Amino acid sequence: MDTSTASNSDPASTDCCGTRRRGLIKGLLAAAIGGLVALFPFVPGLLVLTSPLRKKRTIGGQMIRITTLGALAGSDRPRRFQVIAARRDAWNKFPPEPIAGVYLAPQGDGKPPRAFSVTCPHLGCAVDYNGDTDEYQCPCHTSAFATSGKTLYGPSPRGLDELAVEIRGEDEVWIDYKRFEVGKSKQIEIPS
């Protein structure tokens, strides 16, 4: 007699294996659910620990107070100011410090000044204002810009980056500080 054939066709044997399989699946499911339940109390903690990583860094893209209209009075020439802000990264908030420079160019007629980033759009050197020629000049590769920000000559692919100005209160001058990629003909903002 062929015992293997008899064993395979034995209903009792089939029922035994099916029961074992069902038991194994139940065990795996129970272990998976148990693991999820065990992790549950730690989820809020994990969210708290990783929350700084989900926060935006705040270097650019923020309104920053620069000076007062009173401090600009008495001259129609652009003046350079530091952009001072408190930087923040994923975990820390740093005390306010200079993070960039900006030129404020008075417009007269009661209009707010125009603001230009000092960063040369060519490769990022800081431009200087030359009062003799009434233009901004870059010391690195001799790009020059009119007081309107327009490129006069040199390799810069675009004019100086203008920043929006807002007058708050009586005479506080605030700018919408942003950074842009250098070496591009169009302004491409660098995310904060």
Ligand code: FES
């Ligand atoms: S960095 Fe200003 S001209 Fe090159």
